Amino acid sequence: MTTPIDQLTVLPPCDQPLEIVREASTFVVVNKPPRLLTVPGRHPANRDSVIERFRAEHPQVHAVHRLDFDTSGLVVVPLTKTSLSHLSRQFQARSVSKTYTAVVQGIVRDDEGEINLPMAPDPERRPRSKITEDGKPALTRFKVLERDHSQDRTRLALYPVTGRSHQLRLHCQAMGHPILGCEFYAPPEVAAMASRLLLHACTLAFEDPETGEALSFSVPAPF
Structure with a gap:
């Protein structure tokens, strides 16, 4: 609707x-x-x-x-x-090759990996999306660039293979590390850690x- x-x-x-x-x-x-x-x-x-x-x-x-x-x-x-x-x-x-830089909450353990979780729009919480088994395939690869133990945050390079709406935000949240400044998928205290969403499309x-x-x-x- x-x-x-x-x-x-x-x-x-x-x-x-x-x-x-x-x-x-x-x-x-x-x-x-x-x-x-x-x-x-x-x-x-x-x-x-x-x-x-x-x-x-x-x-x-x-x-x-x-x-x-x-x-x-x-x-x-x-x-x-x-x-x-x-x-x-x-x-x-x-x-088309795309790389994003993100700063996420918490220390990401693995140096690199992938998040392969299907997604769909969430009609009850627009404009958000959700992880769901009957959604469209969504794949994100990641690599740790820097771990900041003093502030409990990690800088990541993100490589989206697919291009779903809010894919990077939702995939980071789904692996337990929401992006700082994200008002849609991060807890309020993590959203408040930055004055903007710390997500940037750095290469194309x-x-x-x-x-x-x-x-x-x-x-x-x-x-």
């Missing part, structure tokens, strides 16, 4: 600019700040987004992938129908939709 417009949350405005990482004739790679939508929201007050900021010069622009409102980091925006089609095929084939690699060249971009986490 679709939520009526007057019951949708109005998000706070984002006054941070988009950082242009690479601008080509057929695509743009940007570093999205936290608390900015990738695509316009349903509520008229939630139009500001990565895509909307490009539509003044590129009226037909569409998103090929998204980052959560609270997540910062790299997003590729196709500027032509041909590049949209080409990049869409790459995402569908899972040939794909094939140039025009030339076929292998491209890779990197922006370190700002936390």
Whole structure:
């Protein structure tokens, strides 16, 4: 059931600019700040987004992938129908490589591993998702970057194989290590440990939709 417009949350405005990482004739790679939508929201007050900021010069622009409102980091925006089609095929084939940095509560014991738990939207707690046996496959690989025993937290590199909504947040919570600043899946005391969600899309690699060249971009986490 679709939520009526007057019951949708109005998000706070984002006054941070988009950082242009690479601008080509057929695509743009940007570093999205936290608390900015990738695509316009349903509520008229939630139009500001990565895509909307490009539509003044590129009226037909569409998103090929998204980052959560609270997540910062790299997003590729196709500027032509041909590049949209080409990049869409790459995402569908899972040939696009993505790495995220996260800071989680607690000390993660294993140096590396994977979380393979199916997920589905949680209709009772929108916009949250849930782990459920009848959900869609969801796989995340992880590697420990740093353990901070004094503050009881761990810095992780996360490698999503699938791209479910809230996958990284929910998978970290499911293995007992919620991401700091996560208002949806972390206990209140862990959510309060950071002023923002400590999740950042730090690398993005794909094939140039025009030339076929292998491209890779990197922006370190700002936390």
